[in-house]
Amino acid sequence: MLLVPCPHCGPRNSADMSYQGEASSRPDPSSTTPSQWRDYLYMEHNPAGWLKENWYCSSGCRRFFTVERHTVTSEFREPPLPGSKTALPLSKTTETGADTDQQGGES
Amino acid sequence: MRKQVIKLSEKSVKLSPVFRRNRAPRYSAAALLWRGVRNDSWPRVWREPPLKKSYDAVVVGGGVHGLATAYYLAANHGITDVAVLDKAYLGSGGSGRNTAIVRSNYLTPEGVAFYDRSLDLYNTMSADLNLNVMFSERGHLTLAHTDSAVRTMRWRAEVNKLQNIDSSVIGPDEIKKIAPSLDTSPNTRYPILAALYHPPGGTIRHDAVVWAYARAADAYGVDMHQQTEVVDIVCEGGDGPDGKGPGAKVTGVRTSKGDISTPVVINCTAGWASLIAAMAGLKLPITTHPLQAAVTEPVKVFLPTVVVSGSLHVYVSQTDRGELVFGASVDPFATYDMRGTLDFTEELAGHVLELMPAVSQMRLLRQWAGLCDITPDYSPVMGFTPVEGFLCDVGWGTYGFKAGPVSGEQMAKCVADQATPDLISPFALSRFDDGVLVGEKGAAAVGH
Numbered sequence: 001m002l003l004v005p006c007p008h009c010g011p012r013n014s015a016d017m018s019y020q021g022e023a024s025s026r027p028d029p030s031s032t033t034p035s036q037w038r039d040y041l042y043m044e045h046n047p048a049g050w051l052k053e054n055w056y057c058s059s060g061c062r063r064f065f066t067v068e069r070h071t072v073t074s075e076f077r078e079p080p081l082p083g084s085k086t087a088l089p090l091s092k093t094t095e096t097g098a099d100t101d102q103q104g105g106e107s
Numbered sequence: 108m109r110k111q112v113i114k115l116s117e118k119s120v121k122l123s124p125v126f127r128r129n130r131a132p133r134y135s136a137a138a139l140l141w142r143g144v145r146n147d148s149w150p151r152v153w154r155e156p157p158l159k160k161s162y163d164a165v166v167v168g169g170g171v172h173g174l175a176t177a178y179y180l181a182a183n184h185g186i187t188d189v190a191v192l193d194k195a196y197l198g199s200g201g202s203g204r205n206t207a208i209v210r211s212n213y214l215t216p217e218g219v220a221f222y223d224r225s226l227d228l229y230n231t232m233s234a235d236l237n238l239n240v241m242f243s244e245r246g247h248l249t250l251a252h253t254d255s256a257v258r259t260m261r262w263r264a265e266v267n268k269l270q271n272i273d274s275s276v277i278g279p280d281e282i283k284k285i286a287p288s289l290d291t292s293p294n295t296r297y298p299i300l301a302a303l304y305h306p307p308g309g310t311i312r313h314d315a316v317v318w319a320y321a322r323a324a325d326a327y328g329v330d331m332h333q334q335t336e337v338v339d340i341v342c343e344g345g346d347g348p349d350g351k352g353p354g355a356k357v358t359g360v361r362t363s364k365g366d367i368s369t370p371v372v373i374n375c376t377a378g379w380a381s382l383i384a385a386m387a388g389l390k391l392p393i394t395t396h397p398l399q400a401a402v403t404e405p406v407k408v409f410l411p412t413v414v415v416s417g418s419l420h421v422y423v424s425q426t427d428r429g430e431l432v433f434g435a436s437v438d439p440f441a442t443y444d445m446r447g448t449l450d451f452t453e454e455l456a457g458h459v460l461e462l463m464p465a466v467s468q469m470r471l472l473r474q475w476a477g478l479c480d481i482t483p484d485y486s487p488v489m490g491f492t493p494v495e496g497f498l499c500d501v502g503w504g505t506y507g508f509k510a511g512p513v514s515g516e517q518m519a520k521c522v523a524d525q526a527t528p529d530l531i532s533p534f535a536l537s538r539f540d541d542g543v544l545v546g547e548k549g550a551a552a553v554g555h
Contacts, residue, residue, distance in 0.1 A: 001448045001449065001450045001451075002440065013450075014439070014440060015450065018439075019439050019440040019441075021394070021441070022394075022441075034540070035540060038539050038540050039390065041483075041539075042392035042483055042539045043390040043391065043392055043539075044381065044390065044391070044392065044393060044394050044441075045381070045385075045390065046381035046382075046391070046393055046394050046395055046441065047381075047382075047385075048379075048382055048395075048443045051441070053440075053441075069442075071395075071441060071442045071443050071444065072442075072443045072444060073444070074442060074444050074446075
């Protein structure tokens, strides 16, 4: 069991969520080779460390969100904001809910 | 009586020359008595040789798959200059954590042929490798609680029968005769409507399988290095950084105990497969999920078969000691974390009581987790990769143990012949490029 930090509902049992896998950006269909599609569809980094991933809050707010999770220690942290290289500690998001609303709602 | 649908190379496994060596004395009742009478100590079962600078082939991962590959390389193909590396001890991963169930009633013809060969090898393993692996051919019941599950059972039974696998759909009355402790009444939350009955399925002692392969491989001169972690794979000529990636060629392995030069590296690391593949600059279609299992205190033997329920996410068998061994489905998110969880135990207990209300007073002894390398189509990734000399035998997910012997046999053949054997060609990594997936989810996801 994990306590998954939904940016809208707060920490929720992972059983309330639906795991969506590694976060990767969809390639542009007009310029993508078959092998790039294959990579996007099937290939995974599957690191033993920090992993940027998507969750769907299926029993709560029903929104998709992106977090970073350490796949060995099961810690969570916020993914870095666009343009910044460092990840945010998660405690910040639970204190300032308004802040997280803007970055959390990725579909 | 059984017909092999996909023709195998019938180079049979004859082991008699191996055990002439002194360091692998033959195990027998007479030897046990003799040593007991003389109060002799038993010699170490395998050597602990120093790491050599070079090997003909290096197998990463000392579980059933890795050891079987090394063994069949030596036994069937005469390639004995082989090292097996494991970062912990032999059988410390999935080989020692699975629920030890074997069966061959899969859904796709490719899967059925493959696992049936594995079952054949398990059947004769105790004699072949001269170590009692305690194979108990006790039958395997896969329960269906919904109309759609009954349909899938019928489908599987027909696929199996076409391949001459003993497999049939039976109703609640027959189920009750085979396993009287199951609640087959219609008054449960998920009534048992039917079951796929597979008499050749059963259980086997998984540690003994590891030891048997290790001992037999050692007798051929294969070096097994425990506590030896692979930290990097040395490649040249590839597209990626450090000459890695597609098009590269493997030249060696860096380990925590020194460097090895080798032209062939075989990745048999199950849950850690992606990390080893990344060292060669490759990505695999694999995510790592933990699978939890649990065992109860021992009681008298009352459960004669393996019982599996896909709808209730549970499979259960009773060991010779009398403990009930339970397994479930993988945790629904990718992680390398092997901690047991309370919600697993609670869910498991609920489902087991649904099936067998009589065990409500039994206590769990312990629970554990193992890492499973899950692929999108629930079939493995075997054979060559875009990196020359880097082979994979991974993606086994929750069903790697029952495939161990045949995987080792076929991977060894793959290395020795430098060509993909027919039996594993459906499972090549390139199937994801070609879009020819082998969908086994219906038979592999929970049913063990």
